Amino acid sequence: MKKTYKIDVDCANCANKMEEAAKNTAGVKDATVNFMMLKMIVEFEDGQDPKAVMKDVLKNCKKVEDDCEIFL
16 A cells, blocks of 8 residues: 655755655555655555554654654
């Protein structure tokens, strides 16, 4: 399952860090961050709860970019 989320990030480098953090989160099959559109597309592994996984994605993104925001 794929879902798109609106994000708030300041620079393209930060967006790349957020993308890597999201990809390394348990339950995420793949993630792409589009800095120009301020969107994150997350593909979840089968059987995962998107809401629960996205809480972990947000935690991991805040570790690399503490003022980022993902609108769930």
